[in-house]
Amino acid sequence: MRFDPATVAAFVDGELDDLTARRIEREAESNAALAAEIARHRALKARLAAHFAPVAEEPVPQRLRALLVDDKVDTSLSARREAKAARFGAMQWGAVAAALVLGLTLGSHPWTPAAEVATDKGALIASGPLAKALDTQLASNQPGDAAVHMRLSFRDRGGRYCRSFESWVFDGIGCRDDGRWRLERTIAGQPKADYRQASSGELAAVAAAMMAGDPLDAAGEQAARDAGWSR
Amino acid sequence: MRFEDELVELLPRLRRFARGLARHADDADDLCQAAIERALKSRDQWQQGTRLDSWMYRITRNLWIDERRAAGRRGPHDPIDDGIGQIAGDGAAEVEAGALRGDVDGAMARLPDEQREVVMLVLVEGYAYREAAEILEVPIGTVTSRLARGREALMHYLGEAA
Numbered sequence: 118m119r120f121d122p123a124t125v126a127a128f129v130d131g132e133l134d135d136l137t138a139r140r141i142e143r144e145a146e147s148n149a150a151l152a153a154e155i156a157r158h159r160a161l162k163a164r165l166a167a168h169f170a171p172v173a174e175e176p177v178p179q180r181l182r183a184l185l186v187d188d189k190v191d192t193s194l195s196a197r198r199e200a201k202a203a204r205f206g207a208m209q210w211g212a213v214a215a216a217l218v219l220g221l222t223l224g225s226h227p228w229t230p231a232a233e234v235a236t237d238k239g240a241l242i243a244s245g246p247l248a249k250a251l252d253t254q255l256a257s258n259q260p261g262d263a264a265v266h267m268r269l270s271f272r273d274r275g276g277r278y279c280r281s282f283e284s285w286v287f288d289g290i291g292c293r294d295d296g297r298w299r300l301e302r303t304i305a306g307q308p309k310a311d312y313r314q315a316s317s318g319e320l321a322a323v324a325a326a327m328m329a330g331d332p333l334d335a336a337g338e339q340a341a342r343d344a345g346w347s348r
Numbered sequence: 349m350r351f352e353d354e355l356v357e358l359l360p361r362l363r364r365f366a367r368g369l370a371r372h373a374d375d376a377d378d379l380c381q382a383a384i385e386r387a388l389k390s391r392d393q394w395q396q397g398t399r400l401d402s403w404m405y406r407i408t409r410n411l412w413i414d415e416r417r418a419a420g421r422r423g424p425h426d427p428i429d430d431g432i433g434q435i436a437g438d439g440a441a442e443v444e445a446g447a448l449r450g451d452v453d454g455a456m457a458r459l460p461d462e463q464r465e466v467v468m469l470v471l472v473e474g475y476a477y478r479e480a481a482e483i484l485e486v487p488i489g490t491v492t493s494r495l496a497r498g499r500e501a502l503m504h505y506l507g508e509a510a
């Protein structure tokens with residue numbers, strides 16, 4: 118069976134009806150040329166997405182934001198709350214940007230973590246040492262000098278396993294999604310010396326709001342880990 | 349949600365789109381600024397219940413086209429060399445994508461405007477063909493043919509492995 122180039126492109130773009138898409142998928146299993154053509158299209162798309170993704174993660178320049186948000190006028194309680202939420206948002210992205218830059222520029226030094234965040238379609242995904250720590254490190258049994266400290270493990274309302282963590286660059290909560298740790302919240306980390314107190318309260322509050330039931334105890338955490346954090 | 353708040357939420361994506369069109373970070377943000385100002389001025393023309401993002405993308409794109417026409421036929425921009433922002437990413441794939449960043453910019457710059465905008469809307473911003481056609485106000489067949497040409501050109505410039 119042959120598919121014209123436009124159909125292959127439409128398949129990769131998710132533009133085909135289910136029936137045709139399934140026919141292409143089946144055909145690609147045994148048709149190497151078709152499979153290669155699909156891979157070629159996917160590679161281009163992935164490369165463009167990876168190239169432009171960092172732009173959407175930069176903090177929005179103040180000159181643009183200022184056109185839409187009056188950060189200075191602070192008349193009502195709701196305006197203050199709104200401004201606070203906005204600042205928190207900017208801080209979050211700032212932390213992520215810092216993690217990305219630090220991770221990349223310092224990653225070659227053995228004493229600092231390699232980059233710990235990747236992006237996929239706009240979602241932040243834990244990677245490198247952070248992903249490894251989320252995968253394997255137990256809050257109940259971790260070295261005091263670990264680069265990443267696990268705090269709470271719990272299930273969210275969607276049934277996913279989530280884990281809050283703290284590190285020297287940023288703190289956050291990762292949830293197990295599709296075999297990866299999707300970062301749901303990130304908060305600017307603290308210098309190592311006082312990294313316990315700083316954002317723990319805020320992180321715990323966010324975790325409590327996401328949690329369905331109680332956090333996992335040591336046995337529950339270990340069992341979940343041993344089962345690969347699958348639902 | 350307030351109109352302004354919805355625009356604020358849209359800004360990161362809009363900046364990405366503008367960067368793909370205008371390429372230089374400052375030019376792209378100038379374009380965004382012009383688009384926001386235009387949107388605020390003509391907010392009455394946006395119909396509640398229709399998609400604000402499509403409307404904003406259309407404004408941005410039209411402003412860019414106006415600018416390009418006003419500047420006349422300048423030909424392709426010079427390849428970017430000022431390292432827009434920091435290479436951000438992790439892991440081999442992203443580091444590689446970052447290191448080859450100039451290549452993608454160079455390849456995008458060589459596309460005619462009408463292919464570049466379609467590539468950005470569909471391949472980067474993830475719009476469906478129909479949505480891209482609405483934003484660009486062209487028939488859907490025009491979107492698919494420009495996209496096909498843009499794709500082939502990019503694969504050619506970037507090498508088979510893309």
